[in-house]
Amino acid sequence: MNDGDREEIARLLPAPADQDLPREQHLRHKELLMHRIDQDIDQDIARDTAQEAGRERVTGSRPARRLLRPALLAPATALTLAAALAAGVALNGGARGHSGTSAHRVATDMRPAAALLGRISDAAGERSTPRVRDDQFVYTREKAQGADLTSGKAVLDPLRERESWSAQEPGPLRRLGLVRENGETLPVNAEFGDTDGTPAGLSRPTYSWFRTLPTDPDKLLTYLYAHTPFAEGRGRDQAVFEQIGSLLGGMMPPATAAALYRAAAEIPGVTAAPQAHDAIGRRGLGIARDDTRYGVRTEWVFDKEDYSFLGSRSYLIKDRSYGKAGTLLSSEAELEIAVVDKAGERP
Numbered sequence: 558m559n560d561g562d563r564e565e566i567a568r569l570l571p572a573p574a575d576q577d578l579p580r581e582q583h584l585r586h587k588e589l590l591m592h593r594i595d596q597d598i599d600q601d602i603a604r605d606t607a608q609e610a611g612r613e614r615v616t617g618s619r620p621a622r623r624l625l626r627p628a629l630l631a632p633a634t635a636l637t638l639a640a641a642l643a644a645g646v647a648l649n650g651g652a653r654g655h656s657g658t659s660a661h662r663v664a665t666d667m668r669p670a671a672a673l674l675g676r677i678s679d680a681a682g683e684r685s686t687p688r689v690r691d692d693q694f695v696y697t698r699e700k701a702q703g704a705d706l707t708s709g710k711a712v713l714d715p716l717r718e719r720e721s722w723s724a725q726e727p728g729p730l731r732r733l734g735l736v737r738e739n740g741e742t743l744p745v746n747a748e749f750g751d752t753d754g755t756p757a758g759l760s761r762p763t764y765s766w767f768r769t770l771p772t773d774p775d776k777l778l779t780y781l782y783a784h785t786p787f788a789e790g791r792g793r794d795q796a797v798f799e800q801i802g803s804l805l806g807g808m809m810p811p812a813t814a815a816a817l818y819r820a821a822a823e824i825p826g827v828t829a830a831p832q833a834h835d836a837i838g839r840r841g842l843g844i845a846r847d848d849t850r851y852g853v854r855t856e857w858v859f860d861k862e863d864y865s866f867l868g869s870r871s872y873l874i875k876d877r878s879y880g881k882a883g884t885l886l887s888s889e890a891e892l893e894i895a896v897v898d899k900a901g902e903r904p
Contacts, residue, residue: 669829670844674822677842680864682815686808687896689764694722694734695808696897696904699868700836701889704880711873711880716836718892721745722900725763729754733761735900742901759784759800767809774819781820798824798846802857806866806891833858835868836888852877853886866891 689695698720704711720737723745724730731754733745747755757766771777782793785800801821809817821827826846833843833856842864845856852875858867870888873880880886895904 668822668827670827671822673829673842674818674827674844677844677859677864678815678818678822681818682811684811684814684865686811689725689808689896691726691763691765692898693725694897694900694902695725695764696893696895696902697721697723697806697891698893699806699889699891701887702836702885703887704885706879709879711884711886713885716888720903722897722902723761723763724900725765727757727763727765728761729756730761731755737901759786759804762804762807762809764808764810767807767813770813770816772812772816774816774823777816778820778823792848792850794825795846795848798827799855802855802869805857805869806894808894808896830854830856833870835870836890837868839867839890841867847874852882 698718700716700718702714702716704713706712717738721734722736723734724732729747729751731747733747733755736743736745748760755761757763771780778797781797781800785793785796788796798821801817801824804817821844824846828845828847830843830845832840833845834840835858839858839860841858841860843856843858845854847854852873853871854874855869855871857869859865860867868888868890871886873882873884873886875882893904897904
């Protein structure tokens with residue numbers, strides 16, 4: 558097993574097209590086809606649900622706006638849009654970075670993943686959450702498992718239930734909370750290298766810190782690209798996707814959660830994953846990103862009816878020295894999240 562096989566998930570992608578379409582043309586492409594995305598996505602969800610439940614119906618709320626996948630473009634519109642986007646690719650070459658131009662937005666908006674993340678964002682924005690004080694703790698209960706690679710082969714640990722209590726004080730803190738697993742309760746100490754304690758931030762998100770983030774998706778994505786830690790050999794797009802994934806399931810203001818999902822929709826390479834499921838087998842609506850360099854897929858899983866976050870998993874999509882395609886590397890299922898007054902206290 559070489560060092561490359563052990564590196565973090567990463568993939569270098571070409572940049573999105575960066576040539577602007579006129580605003581009127583951008584809106585026309587979207588509005589011409591907006592009404593058809595409802596039918597397309599609802600058919601996908603209905604089909605998946607019918608297969609699992611043995612019935613031909615699906616329930617749940619229907620957000621007002623959905624966006625269209627490119628395959629449903631009328632031929633003339635498709636040619637016009639394809640020409641515009643191709644010109645953008647030719648002009649932009651291989652430049653990297655987040656683009657907020659209208660050409661990028663129209664390409665992003667019509668991807669199935671963007672349509673699904675739009676629904677998830679709308680639901681998150683309408684979901685109520687308790688106000689969390691700085692002297693409280695966020696309690697989470699989940700089931701999770703991961704693969705151990707120290708032997709040179711991926712050996713999957715048993716599925717275990719884990720409880721955690723995360724301090725909400727802004728810090729910096731030397732004691733970040735508690736974790737309870739296999740009947741043992743242990744303290745969570747400051748991040749490695751934080752000799753004076755770890756402050757609230759990306760590595761220790763608190764409710765109050767979430768409130769300081771931009772709620773405009775483009776501004777939030779710019780922040781994430783600027784502040785996500787760099788690592789040797791790790792592509793920025795993959796790093797930011799994983800950074801967002803590490804924040805999911807936490808207790809955050811609805812407006813922040815809504816912006817986070819719309820920001821994720823703009824990351825190149827993000828796709829829908831219809832067959833996604835969490836660590837305890839709950840099937841749902843999936844959002845994924847493939848790391849083609851290391852052959853790993855990372856998936857987020859959401860409930861089909863209320864779009865709440867269920868969990869995540871990562872697995873090999875091609876054979877590697879430490880495992881064959883399909884080998885599970887990590888998986889989790891969120892079971893409960895609440896706010897408590899003391900570490901170690903259950904809701």
